[in-house]
Amino acid sequence: DAGITQSPRHKVTETGTPVTLRCHQTENHRYMYWYRQDPGHGLRLIHYSYGVKDTDKGEVSDGYSVSRSKTEDFLLTLESATSSQTSVYFCAISPQSYEQYFGPGTRLTVT
């Protein structure tokens, strides 16, 4: 299995609070991605990174920001959490190929 961890694995937070999710890899892969999975929507790309300090928006980036200051860490921040951001968040990494390898996910509930 690819060395990907996500923290926290579960979080409950209140509307309006900032939240940061962390993705950590031990594979030294260049590409990292953040997805959300919701019933009826499959996996949707939020943001991705193609190198340290190099990031770009995905399909559903509104309300989210990311940072990558080291190869191994990719942070996803919900600037002011809303109930619509209740979801399961997955990080993925790619070794400059088409396959992506996913972390175990973070279940976020915004009350």
Place this chain on the structure above:
Amino acid sequence: DQQVKQNSPSLSVQEGRISILNCDYTNSMFDYFLWYKKYPAEGPTFLISISSIKDKNEDGRFTVFLNKSAKHLSLHIVPSQPGDSAVYFCAARDSGAGSYQLTFGKGTKLSVIP
């Protein structure tokens, strides 16, 4: 507009029989296709892939078929086993997009009945 479509939300198959999961796409720039398998409370795991220059790729019990003219691909699992019960996602890469981005379908939940 949904570029990758999995029109069957669920599928039930008897153990030992063939499971066929279908995926349709609309973007003719897609050049690489993948299938992922997902168990509850786990991340998706890569299963099998196929390049647009091929029409078939096989790996053990899993075979993916690609029909470019119909913009259709399918995953065949033979024989199906109870451990194959999971959600299967089809994904595709746009050759014109950067950073190896993938577009995913909504998934098909496969139930293999013992």
